[in-house]
Amino acid sequence: xxxxxxRALLYYFHxxxxxxxxxxxxxxxxxxxxxxxxxxxxxxxxxxxxACFSSKIFIGHVGYLQDKCNVVxxxxxxxxxxxxxxxxxxxxxxxxxxxxxxxxxxxxxxxNYLYGKSEPGAFIEIGEALGKDKSESLEAYNxxxxxxxxxxxxxxxxxxxxxNSNGTKIxxxxxxxxxxxxxxxxxxxxxxxxNNIKVAYADVINEKEAQxxxxxxxxxxxxxxxxxxxxxxxxxxxxxxxGIVIISTFPCGxxxxxxxxxxxxxxxxxxxxxxxxxxxxxxxxQTRMESFIDIINNREVKH
Amino acid sequence: xxxxxxxxxxxxxxxxxxxGDYGIITDMLIQRCLGYxxxxxxxxxxxxxxxxxxxxxxxxxxxxxxxxxxxxxxxxNGANVIIMLGIVCxxxxxxxLQKQILDDLxxxxxxxxxxxxxxxxxxxxxxxxxxxxxLRAINPDLTKEKFYSIxxxxxxxxxDKDYLADFMRRNIxxxxxxxxYEKHYNDYLQEAGNVQSVIEAEEIFAKYxxxxxxxxxxxxxxxxxxxxxxxxxxxxxPFANCNIEKWLAxxxxxxxxxxxxxxxxxxxxxxxxxxxxxxGYVNYNIGSTANDVIAQAHQMMKGGIDGIxxxxxxxxxxxxxxxxxxxxxxRDYNIPIMYLTFDxxxxxxxVHTRLEAFYDMVTMKRERx
Numbered sequence: 001x002x003x004x005x006x007r008a009l010l011y012y013f014h015x016x017x018x019x020x021x022x023x024x025x026x027x028x029x030x031x032x033x034x035x036x037x038x039x040x041x042x043x044x045x046x047x048x049x050x051a052c053f054s055s056k057i058f059i060g061h062v063g064y065l066q067d068k069c070n071v072v073x074x075x076x077x078x079x080x081x082x083x084x085x086x087x088x089x090x091x092x093x094x095x096x097x098x099x100x101x102x103x104x105x106x107x108x109x110x111x112n113y114l115y116g117k118s119e120p121g122a123f124i125e126i127g128e129a130l131g132k133d134k135s136e137s138l139e140a141y142n143x144x145x146x147x148x149x150x151x152x153x154x155x156x157x158x159x160x161x162x163x164n165s166n167g168t169k170i171x172x173x174x175x176x177x178x179x180x181x182x183x184x185x186x187x188x189x190x191x192x193x194x195n196n197i198k199v200a201y202a203d204v205i206n207e208k209e210a211q212x213x214x215x216x217x218x219x220x221x222x223x224x225x226x227x228x229x230x231x232x233x234x235x236x237x238x239x240x241x242x243g244i245v246i247i248s249t250f251p252c253g254x255x256x257x258x259x260x261x262x263x264x265x266x267x268x269x270x271x272x273x274x275x276x277x278x279x280x281x282x283x284x285x286q287t288r289m290e291s292f293i294d295i296i297n298n299r300e301v302k303h
Numbered sequence: 304x305x306x307x308x309x310x311x312x313x314x315x316x317x318x319x320x321x322x323g324d325y326g327i328i329t330d331m332l333i334q335r336c337l338g339y340x341x342x343x344x345x346x347x348x349x350x351x352x353x354x355x356x357x358x359x360x361x362x363x364x365x366x367x368x369x370x371x372x373x374x375x376x377x378x379x380n381g382a383n384v385i386i387m388l389g390i391v392c393x394x395x396x397x398x399x400l401q402k403q404i405l406d407d408l409x410x411x412x413x414x415x416x417x418x419x420x421x422x423x424x425x426x427x428x429x430x431x432x433x434x435x436x437x438l439r440a441i442n443p444d445l446t447k448e449k450f451y452s453i454x455x456x457x458x459x460x461x462x463d464k465d466y467l468a469d470f471m472r473r474n475i476x477x478x479x480x481x482x483x484y485e486k487h488y489n490d491y492l493q494e495a496g497n498v499q500s501v502i503e504a505e506e507i508f509a510k511y512x513x514x515x516x517x518x519x520x521x522x523x524x525x526x527x528x529x530x531x532x533x534x535x536x537x538x539x540x541p542f543a544n545c546n547i548e549k550w551l552a553x554x555x556x557x558x559x560x561x562x563x564x565x566x567x568x569x570x571x572x573x574x575x576x577x578x579x580x581x582x583g584y585v586n587y588n589i590g591s592t593a594n595d596v597i598a599q600a601h602q603m604m605k606g607g608i609d610g611i612x613x614x615x616x617x618x619x620x621x622x623x624x625x626x627x628x629x630x631x632x633x634r635d636y637n638i639p640i641m642y643l644t645f646d647x648x649x650x651x652x653x654v655h656t657r658l659e660a661f662y663d664m665v666t667m668k669r670e671r672x
Binding site for chain 1: 359360361362363364367392393395396397399400403404407419420584585586587588589590591593617618620621623624626627628630631644
């Protein structure tokens, strides 16, 4: 039994948990490679043209995996509690895959706390589908969760160190599946790093802390969990950086609202808003990044 | 900005974005539950769209742009409270950004959101109580009894109105004297907006039901049936969908359009039912009203409809997920679906050309079969 894991969407939030869970159960996994041209093409060809670019990338990864494994892992997370929803794209993803690739076998689980479907329950369900009993799955899950959490904490500490160090720094405001994807955000962050600019991410923050920070300004109004966390990150790290870079894929609903809101509300930091789709020319974006770097550096000279 | 008479006084004048002919219902809610005066949004024109598009982010879906245009025009005319309805999808965030945009433009308005987030917990209807809590937070004098009696009237009028509108849509293409339906229907709306009790609403409904059902029609036994499905705002707001219903009504077509506040309002809270009615094409919630749309399409196809038109605003992600599923359904049942996306730049002529081609195709298919 070999499980294919698409390197897209939810993968970027939970990969440490998933991979360790399967490793603890001694199940072979194959993760699709970093998004490349062929994967993008596969995704674009198999999606509705108006779908968001991140979702096209996901479809591309599933397409890549379809003949390389026995089942493809396509979980869906609808919410993690009241006022903690995920994007409709993410909770529609299982039905989308099933209708796009009717021949692909999906290993899936449903996380929906409002309907009493919790995360541990979902992993037990997955374990059952793989022929493991309840206690075995639960143990694998708990161990994987510990590992994943310690990796997350180390990342947060590392980022805090980076933010307190000297040098020019920028903060990336983007969903994890955009900021780390090779076809979306990775080229952008790499470009800044190559130009001696340190890159921090708004979503690398303790979840509880982020929620409290977001609630300070918006109450519990922002029920999109991923975005709420990023906004908490912006509130926390904003004063330690020289500029903010917003990366989103076309067309993203929550990003459309909140990137505009950030641009309108943050007056003391330069902001670069990059929207990416499958047609973008990299040269155009590079020019914009170069001039953004000039802006940050000039501001520093003036101060 | 000119300061009008209304703004000098502290009287609250509220404006709710236009959504089809549901103005009478929202007015009832605002006037009776909150005690604000209401002001209808100025009729939508090209200017509304232009204003909305100019000040909105470009990726946002069309309802945001249109309602922002509505609000700017209403604020120009002296509205000082802007009311937005939330409920599903990202509608619950609209007001945060719209308030910021209106502030930046210099309009001094209060912005309220009603029902920003009503979760569907275990398929239960959310919660008329939630609605009450939400309204009481704005108007502490609202008692539970009063809210329930108002809600009852609103629900009654919504269901009645939707019944009449649905009956009219199915038959309007075949009326003998043009304009009769519309006249009765508009009279009904006029009278229904002022009802004070459920009994009174029932009387008015009975009166107009009789009038509307007895309009002379010349309907063939098996007329061409075209279904309209899609994102609810675009479905119910004729200005947002380039008036496709009116266009179809001129072509001897029976229009089946199940989406309206009463049926969708009930349907989206009974998700398991919707999934059961989708013939195995969907297993889970795919967001907003898209599950309802899939279930509607499946019922229509099983009933042997001639063609379906799917409408949605640009960048509506639940409906885009739904489209992948509808495409499969359309292929399996061999029934055509035309997908129309509406944005602020959509030209009415372009849409009508596509409708014409679709209508021709559907009639030819009928003759051939």
